[in-house]
Amino acid sequence: MNLVLLSPSDFINSNEIVIHGKDRRLIHILNVHKAKIGTKLLVGVLNSKIGTGLITNIDKNICKMTITLTDNPPPPLPCILVIALQRPKVLKRILECVSGLGIKKIYIIETWRVEKSFWNSPLLNQKYFEKHCILGLEQSKDTVLPSIETRKKFKPFVEDELPQIIKGTKALVAHPEAKNVFPAFSGEKVTLAIGPEGGFIPYEIEMLNKNGFDIINFGKRIIKTEWFIPFAIGKLFPNI
Amino acid sequence: MNLVLLSPSDFINSNEIVIHGKDRRLIHILNVHKAKIGTKLLVGVLNSKIGTGLITNIDKNICKMTITLTDNPPPPLPCILVIALQRPKVLKRILECVSGLGIKKIYIIETWRVEKSFWNSPLLNQKYFEKHCILGLEQSKDTVLPSIETRKKFKPFVEDELPQIIKGTKALVAHPEAKNVFPAFSGEKVTLAIGPEGGFIPYEIEMLNKNGFDIINFGKRIIKTEWFIPFAIGKLFPNI
Numbered sequence: 001m002n003l004v005l006l007s008p009s010d011f012i013n014s015n016e017i018v019i020h021g022k023d024r025r026l027i028h029i030l031n032v033h034k035a036k037i038g039t040k041l042l043v044g045v046l047n048s049k050i051g052t053g054l055i056t057n058i059d060k061n062i063c064k065m066t067i068t069l070t071d072n073p074p075p076p077l078p079c080i081l082v083i084a085l086q087r088p089k090v091l092k093r094i095l096e097c098v099s100g101l102g103i104k105k106i107y108i109i110e111t112w113r114v115e116k117s118f119w120n121s122p123l124l125n126q127k128y129f130e131k132h133c134i135l136g137l138e139q140s141k142d143t144v145l146p147s148i149e150t151r152k153k154f155k156p157f158v159e160d161e162l163p164q165i166i167k168g169t170k171a172l173v174a175h176p177e178a179k180n181v182f183p184a185f186s187g188e189k190v191t192l193a194i195g196p197e198g199g200f201i202p203y204e205i206e207m208l209n210k211n212g213f214d215i216i217n218f219g220k221r222i223i224k225t226e227w228f229i230p231f232a233i234g235k236l237f238p239n240i
Numbered sequence: 241m242n243l244v245l246l247s248p249s250d251f252i253n254s255n256e257i258v259i260h261g262k263d264r265r266l267i268h269i270l271n272v273h274k275a276k277i278g279t280k281l282l283v284g285v286l287n288s289k290i291g292t293g294l295i296t297n298i299d300k301n302i303c304k305m306t307i308t309l310t311d312n313p314p315p316p317l318p319c320i321l322v323i324a325l326q327r328p329k330v331l332k333r334i335l336e337c338v339s340g341l342g343i344k345k346i347y348i349i350e351t352w353r354v355e356k357s358f359w360n361s362p363l364l365n366q367k368y369f370e371k372h373c374i375l376g377l378e379q380s381k382d383t384v385l386p387s388i389e390t391r392k393k394f395k396p397f398v399e400d401e402l403p404q405i406i407k408g409t410k411a412l413v414a415h416p417e418a419k420n421v422f423p424a425f426s427g428e429k430v431t432l433a434i435g436p437e438g439g440f441i442p443y444e445i446e447m448l449n450k451n452g453f454d455i456i457n458f459g460k461r462i463i464k465t466e467w468f469i470p471f472a473i474g475k476l477f478p479n480i
Contacts, residue, residue, distance in 0.1 A: 002462050074460060097467045140461035181479075219480040220314060221380035222242050223470065227337045230467040234474025239421075240459040 001028045003141040004043045004053060005134055006067070017053070019063045026063050029055075035063075043067060044143035046134075073143040077102035077240055078189040079233065080169060082162070084111040084196035085150070086225055088121040092132045094226050099136030099146055101233050102240055107165070109151045113198040119152060158207050166191045171213040174232060175205055178217040190236055194225060241268045243381040244283045244293060245374055246307070257293070259303045266303050269295075275303075283307060284383035286374075313383040317342035317480055318429040319473065320409060322402070324351040324436035325390070326465055328361040332372045334466050339376030339386055341473050342480055347405070349391045353438040359392065398447050406431045411453040414472060415445055418457040430476055434465060 004025055010017040019026045029035045035055050043053035043065070050073055053065035081103050086094060091108075098106060110119070118124075129148045137143060151157040162171075173193040193200075193208055200208070209215055218232055233240065244265055250257040259266045269275045275295050283293035283305070290313055293305035321343050326334060331348075338346060350359070358364075369388045377383060391397040402411075413433040433440075433448055440448070449455055458472055473480065 100463055139464060221342060221480050223340055224379060227470040231470035231474040234471040240461050
């Protein structure tokens with residue numbers, strides 16, 4: 001937790017916040033930051049500014065801070081992620097990772113090789129998404145939650161929605177058998193499509209290609225999705 | 241498991257192997273590959289060649305294959321990793337990741353901010369390292385285990401051993417406050433040093449710098465080690 005992320009409901013007046021009881025932030029502030037009265041912490045308000053929290057009262061039941069907000073959050077990564085639904089326990093790590101990388105728009109989609117039972121997971125809801133994205137924001141000192149949408153039908157999404165979504169971006173789909181290698185960075189905004197475990201099927205690759213995606217080879221080695229994402233982002237963007 | 245990794249002890253003669261009983265490979269071959277007699281699988285022999293396994297007998301107790309070895313494993317990534325000891329449950333994912341990325345030489349080291357209790361973990365042994373590295377090899381279709389060494393004293397390692405280790409490589413240490421940005425890829429072999437949670441302390445950065453490391457800024461966002469590694473590898477190498 002390199003930044004303590006506050007929500008508007010933590011504020012008791014325009015510049016003071018209180019965190020109570022078993023809030024994991026209080027536990028972290030006490031046990032990791034080992035904060036005392038007078039300690040200054042980096043804080044941010046969800047979807048808003050970043051600044052300093054000066055602790056005016058703290059024990060195991062309460063933390064009170066005076067907040068001064070001075071800076072904008074870091075710029076978003078110019079990347080839209082289209083990703084096949086992953087195993088829910090992997091998805092939570094992926095959400096933390098992509099949120100930490102600064103991606104602000106994510107579509108989680110159905111594909112042929114997505115295990116159908118994943119869609120019934122009770123974890124596939126906005127509250128769960130938000131919880132894991134917040135961990136990524138706290139890590140990378142950001143405040144802006146990504147927008148996450150799910151699409152349970154591949155064909156209508158790719159044909160009817162994607163052409164609009166990728167407008168003004170370089171759309172790339174990673175495919176280990178592709179001939180084209182990764183293009184040199186050109187500063188463009190990117191839409192990156194990533195398949196499920198086992199990859200997209202040829203029909204899906206073809207559909208993505210027909211609807212504006214370049215099929216790109218990122219290397220021969222097949223890497224798990226949660227590591228492939230930061231690997232590809234490292235390649236695609238000179239700065240994050 | 242994109243490649244079934246065999247050990248010499250699986251062979252019953254020069255070109256036949258048997259996997260018995262509750263071996264996780266047999267479970268995977270049955271449940272994921274849904275293999276039958278006549279199915280051909282990609283196989284490799286630990287630290288040796290890659291080829292095809294033709295299944296000649298299979299049920300829940302046994303799998304017999306005729307093995308034809310034809311190809312060399314993929315080339316190693318020209319990268320030496322020097323990494324502070326991480327929380328053991330994170331370390332296992334990191335080992336799987338770096339092994340999948342093709343890194344073949346890893347030093348796990350003590351630094352000031354490494355939680356001292358981590359060194360007492362029963363998991364810090366070669367058998368555990370190997371187990372998790374094998375998962376990465378199976379994923380990325382490689383057979384060659386990385387060599388992993390631990391060093392419990394920072395100063396003698398950096399002063400007495402590192403200058404020799406980094407010879408002929410470009411030695412980089414990632415530091416979020418560094419002024420130099422990541423250098424353009426030059427095809428050189430790289431030694432990459434990565435700190436613990438919370439980073440290297442200034443003294444350690446200075447010591448690494450004095451002993452041949454360039455201090456490099458990989459971006460403002462602070463990313464967890466397990467995602468920083470593939471992110472940095474994506475930046476550093478045009479191909480893996």
